[in-house]
Amino acid sequence: MVRIASAVGLVMFSVALLILSLISYVSIKKDFLISTPRYGVNGGPRMYMFHAGFRSQLAMKYLDPAFSSLTNILSEDLQNSSKWRYNSTAFQQQRQSIAQYIDIPHNFTLIRESVKIGQLMHYDYSSHKYVYSISENFRSLLPEVSPILNKHYNVCAVVGNSGILTGSRCGAQIEKFDFVFRCNFAPTEIFKKDVGRRTNMTTFNPSILEKYYNNLLTVQDRNNFFLSLKKLDGAILWIPAFFFHTSATVTRTLVDFFVEHRGQLKVQLAWPGNIMQYINNYWKTKQLSPKRLSTGILMYTLASSMCDQIHLYGFWPFGWDPNTGNELPYHYYDKKGTKFTTKWQESHQLPAEFKLLYKMHSDGVLKLSLSHCA
Numbered sequence: 001m002v003r004i005a006s007a008v009g010l011v012m013f014s015v016a017l018l019i020l021s022l023i024s025y026v027s028i029k030k031d032f033l034i035s036t037p038r039y040g041v042n043g044g045p046r047m048y049m050f051h052a053g054f055r056s057q058l059a060m061k062y063l064d065p066a067f068s069s070l071t072n073i074l075s076e077d078l079q080n081s082s083k084w085r086y087n088s089t090a091f092q093q094q095r096q097s098i099a100q101y102i103d104i105p106h107n108f109t110l111i112r113e114s115v116k117i118g119q120l121m122h123y124d125y126s127s128h129k130y131v132y133s134i135s136e137n138f139r140s141l142l143p144e145v146s147p148i149l150n151k152h153y154n155v156c157a158v159v160g161n162s163g164i165l166t167g168s169r170c171g172a173q174i175e176k177f178d179f180v181f182r183c184n185f186a187p188t189e190i191f192k193k194d195v196g197r198r199t200n201m202t203t204f205n206p207s208i209l210e211k212y213y214n215n216l217l218t219v220q221d222r223n224n225f226f227l228s229l230k231k232l233d234g235a236i237l238w239i240p241a242f243f244f245h246t247s248a249t250v251t252r253t254l255v256d257f258f259v260e261h262r263g264q265l266k267v268q269l270a271w272p273g274n275i276m277q278y279i280n281n282y283w284k285t286k287q288l289s290p291k292r293l294s295t296g297i298l299m300y301t302l303a304s305s306m307c308d309q310i311h312l313y314g315f316w317p318f319g320w321d322p323n324t325g326n327e328l329p330y331h332y333y334d335k336k337g338t339k340f341t342t343k344w345q346e347s348h349q350l351p352a353e354f355k356l357l358y359k360m361h362s363d364g365v366l367k368l369s370l371s372h373c374a
Helices: 002-031 057-063 066-079 088-101 136-141 171-175 189-195 207-216 219-230 245-260 276-284 295-303 343-348 350-362
Strands: 153-159 179-182 201-203 236-238 268-270 307-313 367-369
Touching: 088 276, 088 307, 136 245, 153 295, 171 189, 179 295, 201 295, 207 219, 207 245, 276 295, 295 307, 295 350, 350 367
Parallel strands: 153 179, 153 307, 179 201, 201 236, 236 268, 307 367
Antiparallel strands: none
16 A cells, blocks of 8 residues: 555645746746756856746756757857857958948937937837926937937947956956947946956936936935036937836936036936837847847947947846856845846846847857856
């Protein structure tokens, strides 16, 4: 009887394990989350952290046929990053393909002569009923010509904000590029060993003003913002004011601030119009169509018109470091102890985006830097 009971128990346990594995597999296939080998390149244990909690390694390894080959390639690439080769022909073909959907140099920003006072602007990701009326102050802040018109650079870096940059020591390497793109006004000074300080262009979502500068409600808030802008020292501040209608109030606050400090800051302001539908249409041809493209891949798109070769840093949408197996924060500048969050993964489809970027890396179109630099 004991043997029979043990056998029945073993069968029930096996069935339960299979069911759990199948459930995990279905969820994984839905989100297309990739994993890594059990042990890191230095022997440390891997962390399996995904946005719905820990996933079944069994399901990924044995039920997903793409698991082993993809993770083995990634592991090998981390150990042999010097073997990457740039494919100039493939990159030029992609640049030409993007240009068929949008003329980036001329659509990089609205310019003064292209808009009129009182003109109504719609929003790329909001209902057509929402509009923003161009004021005299707003128009006065627009450049007379696009700051990237006829600009050309050999090798550029696009620096994302992923926690994979934490402890990477990539700052000195990033500093050497001809042009450095950054995302969302990310801090650099106290993280310079990992991300460098040089910034030639950074995006500035209006929501940053609410999150980090208290909507400039106090003198101290305004001083902090002013000092942050001073550090850019001639860099381009790319402000996508027409993505969401919820940015309207903050945009007006920004406009008032820049008008008040006109001539006191060297930063170059750029205010793109409604460009996202054209950029989205291009990436749909690559089977990438999330609710909203990430800022990182948007920066890559812009860089493709200015640079002959592009290296990406900080593009890693998972909660563990592929070099060490250690847990990572979502952003490199998050406070110590901040848990990895993936609320943006659901809207950006970051794992699917990473898959595409890694394919482009493998094809030599771009260099995806995932290894530590020192």
